[in-house]
Amino acid sequence: xxxxxxxxAALLQEYADLIAITGGEAYRARVYEKxxxxxxxxxxxxxxxxxxxxxxIPGVGRSIAEKVTEYLRTGSIAAVDELRSRIPAGVxxxxxxxxxxxxxxxxLYEELGISSVEELVEAIHAERxxxxxxxxxxxxxxILHGVDLLRSAGDRVLLxxxxxxxxxxxxxxxxxxxxxxxxxxxxxxxxxxxxxDIDVLAAAERSGPLMDAxxxxxxxxxxxxxxxxxxxxRTVQGLAVDxxxxxxxxxxxxxxxxxxxxxxxxxxxxxxxxxxxKLSEYGLFDAESGERIVSGTEEEVYERLGLPWIxxxxxEDRGEIEAGLHGELPDLVRESDLRGxxxxxxxxxxxxxxxxxxxxxxxxxxxxxxxxxxxGPDLYMQQMTEERMLAQRERVRELDGRFGKGRRxxxxxxxxxxxxxxxxxxxxxxxxxxGFDVCVASVHSHFNQSRDAQTRRxxxxxxxxxxxxxxxxxxxxxxxxxxxxxxxxxxxxxxxxTGTALEINAHPDRLDLRDEDIxxxxxxxxxxxxxxxxxxxPHLANLRYGVGTAQRGWLTKEDVINTWPExxxxxxxxxxx
DNA sequence: GCCGTTTTCGGCCCGACTGTTTTCAGTCG
Numbered sequence: 334x335x336x337x338x339x340x341x342a343a344l345l346q347e348y349a350d351l352i353a354i355t356g357g358e359a360y361r362a363r364v365y366e367k368x369x370x371x372x373x374x375x376x377x378x379x380x381x382x383x384x385x386x387x388x389x390i391p392g393v394g395r396s397i398a399e400k401v402t403e404y405l406r407t408g409s410i411a412a413v414d415e416l417r418s419r420i421p422a423g424v425x426x427x428x429x430x431x432x433x434x435x436x437x438x439x440x441l442y443e444e445l446g447i448s449s450v451e452e453l454v455e456a457i458h459a460e461r462x463x464x465x466x467x468x469x470x471x472x473x474x475x476i477l478h479g480v481d482l483l484r485s486a487g488d489r490v491l492l493x494x495x496x497x498x499x500x501x502x503x504x505x506x507x508x509x510x511x512x513x514x515x516x517x518x519x520x521x522x523x524x525x526x527x528x529x530d531i532d533v534l535a536a537a538e539r540s541g542p543l544m545d546a547x548x549x550x551x552x553x554x555x556x557x558x559x560x561x562x563x564x565x566x567r568t569v570q571g572l573a574v575d576x577x578x579x580x581x582x583x584x585x586x587x588x589x590x591x592x593x594x595x596x597x598x599x600x601x602x603x604x605x606x607x608x609x610x611k612l613s614e615y616g617l618f619d620a621e622s623g624e625r626i627v628s629g630t631e632e633e634v635y636e637r638l639g640l641p642w643i644x645x646x647x648x649e650d651r652g653e654i655e656a657g658l659h660g661e662l663p664d665l666v667r668e669s670d671l672r673g674x675x676x677x678x679x680x681x682x683x684x685x686x687x688x689x690x691x692x693x694x695x696x697x698x699x700x701x702x703x704x705x706x707x708x709g710p711d712l713y714m715q716q717m718t719e720e721r722m723l724a725q726r727e728r729v730r731e732l733d734g735r736f737g738k739g740r741r742x743x744x745x746x747x748x749x750x751x752x753x754x755x756x757x758x759x760x761x762x763x764x765x766x767x768g769f770d771v772c773v774a775s776v777h778s779h780f781n782q783s784r785d786a787q788t789r790r791x792x793x794x795x796x797x798x799x800x801x802x803x804x805x806x807x808x809x810x811x812x813x814x815x816x817x818x819x820x821x822x823x824x825x826x827x828x829x830x831t832g833t834a835l836e837i838n839a840h841p842d843r844l845d846l847r848d849e850d851i852x853x854x855x856x857x858x859x860x861x862x863x864x865x866x867x868x869x870x871p872h873l874a875n876l877r878y879g880v881g882t883a884q885r886g887w888l889t890k891e892d893v894i895n896t897w898p899e900x901x902x903x904x905x906x907x908x909x910x
Numbered sequence: 911g912c913c914g915t916t917t918t919c920g921g922c923c924c925g926a927c928t929g930t931t932t933t934c935a936g937t938c939g
Contacts, residue, residue: 360922364911394912432928434937467936471929683923683939714923714939777939778926 337380338871339497341401342373344413350425351416353435367392372401374685374869376694380405391685423449430479431813432472440465454480486812489527490572492878493841496521498572499531502550506576509546511537513581518591522645524881526844527811530573532591540578547576583615585630590614596650597643604638604654612638646884651852663887666863668880670896673702673743674873676750676773676804676836676864681725682707682715685869688728694870696736696743702899704746704771705729709760711752712777719765722749726768744899746770750804755779755786757793759800766799771906773836773864775804780817787819795827801906802862803828805838805845813842821850825857832908834860834894837886839879840872851886860894860905 349365352358371392372379379387379401387398400410420442427438427450441447444465447456457477462468499517506515512535516522519532535543544564548556557565557573565575579587590598591614605612611620616628617637627633632642640657644665647653656662678684679691686694688705695703707725708715729747737743748771751759759766759774766772774794782790794800806824807816828835835854838845843866846854851861863879865872883893890896894905 358911361911363922367912392912396911432937436936467930469930475928712923712939713925716923781927 336378337405338372338375338378341379341404342369344404344410345369345372345397345400347425348410348413348416350428350435351413351420354420354424354428354439355416356439364392365397368397370869371685374871376686376690376870391680421448423452426450427453430476430483432475432479437467437472440467450480450483482815483812486527488571489529490570491527491811491841492521492524492844492881493875494570495528495531495572496878498552498568498570498574499533502531502533502547502574502576505546505550506533506535506543509537509542511539511542513537514584516588518588519593522592523594523648524646524878524885526847526882528572530575533574533576534584534587534591535576535578536581536584536587537578538580543576543578579614583628585632585634586612586616586628587614589631589634592645592648594649597648597653600650600654601635601638601640604640608638610637644884646881647887649885663889665884666880666888666890666893666896668877670890670893671700671863671876671880672897672899673700673704673895673902674865674867674876675704675746675748675771675802675862675895676706676838677704677867677873678707678750679705679725681721682712682717683868688725689732690870691867691873692732692743692745693736694873698873700737700743701739702744702746702902704748706748706750706771706773709749709751711754711760717760719761748772750775751800752777753790753794753803755782755790757790757797759794759797763799766797769799770903771801772799773802773804774800775806775836776808776817780808780814784818784820787817788823791817791819791824792827795824795831795833798908800833801908802834802836802864804836804864805840805843805866806835807845807847807850809843809845809847811842811844816845816847822853822857825854825859828854828860829858832860832905834862834905837861837863837879837883839863839865839875839877839882841875841878844878844882846882846886848882848885851883851888855886855888855892861888861892862894864895 345365346369349362352362371390375390384398387393387401404410424438424442427433428435445456445461447453456462457473462473499521503515506512515535517531518534521528521531537543540561544559547564548566552568553566554569555567557567563575563577565573567573602612605617609620611618616625617634618625627637635642641662643653643657677691679688680686708717710717726747729745733745734742748769751772751774753759753774753776794803809816835846863876863883865876867873894902
């Protein structure tokens, strides 16, 4: 399960939201928010820290340390419970709707008694918001649009939450006597960007002990169904998890079947039928005699269908069957291929950890190189200046090669995350930009420009000779913000023409570019950078989700610039110059 | 509520944008 850091961070964030909704001091809310982020991003598990250790976390003082201790001791925080009792949980849910913040949520609750998204939608349709001060027709429109966005993510959860949960479940199940193998399958194994429910598969002669252990997991709130081969539960976060137990000799066929996708399985079963075979979760059978031919491993199943083993991220019926039949499956990029991270932050801007801590953690991940890319001055809130940037550069040069393995240690690149303005301009003039080893440039505002303007803006950023990587290219945030409306093919063409890489931002609520866009960009001959955009030490590990997304986009090592040796990377960063 | 070679009190990321107003509140990054 998630570290206690994540549970506490969620609780403190909830407290901050409740303070804001109940009209508490804005500063108090902000302090709790900051502490939530700091604890969520802290490298050490807070359950192992004493009071002194807790207070060493920036933003955590006496009061918050006490609340953390209280939670670790009792499982709850009285102050949070007190505020919860005053405001229905649904009111806080309202603030998840983009453009609807704490003030509006409270007004809706106090004036109209609205405490759920459903009631809100109903009230808008009944035109009950019209008489409310501060609510006009555009507000109604924006709220309805926000609700649509929220619902487009549906009941699905982000990849990291689902992965954490699934790995915890596997940890528990693998210790059950008689469990021969277990793994997660389904969309999680295919690394889809959001997960509707988790499919866990286990192999055992007897299913009882596994089903027992499964239903007794600490976060189970409901056992939806329980049978001999399949049991379904719901967790505290509302996620449904299915456990299927199969005989060990059916493992491969079952794993293939439950990994999907449905479309991929339809294609594989068609192949089977054409070969006079029948494919099911129990194995590959001779259609006539009913005799089982293979079922032990996925490799055997695919092989008898005339296919190489197909990596799960490709199993979407997007041409992987044809590619497999012709021996043209890509040799997908792997996490171990990555030699470094090209987009990361420190506490000089909005990151949580100091430079040295981030560098040390990066070195521990075995990187050959690592770029520090704090925000430029155009994001006003970051308070960046040339002086501060140059001071950081000096420090970066001092730390260069001091950590990591190899004769030269881990090489540090001093970079920046520039802001792409409405016209495609970036923060600093060319002379100053020339001093950076790497410039990532990203859009952070003006999301509603026309399609033409948005396209021009991104193309101009690509044409800037100092911009090497376009960060989170569509700026979408899953369930919160739609992708920019731009002619992506034109942007991709500009990237290919100018030698600008596109980022695959690995943050689980971004995953931007997304898989379909990667497939399109690849056809233009674009290069990619898979980056964590880490704002804290634990975020560095998010790279795995970026790699999964890159795999879903059929990328190989060759396509991803941060798998390249440093000299080749540096050549790319000269951008044809 | 946190934090400090500007401070143990008085600050606290600060500006843009939107929609509602008629001078501003709320939300966002």
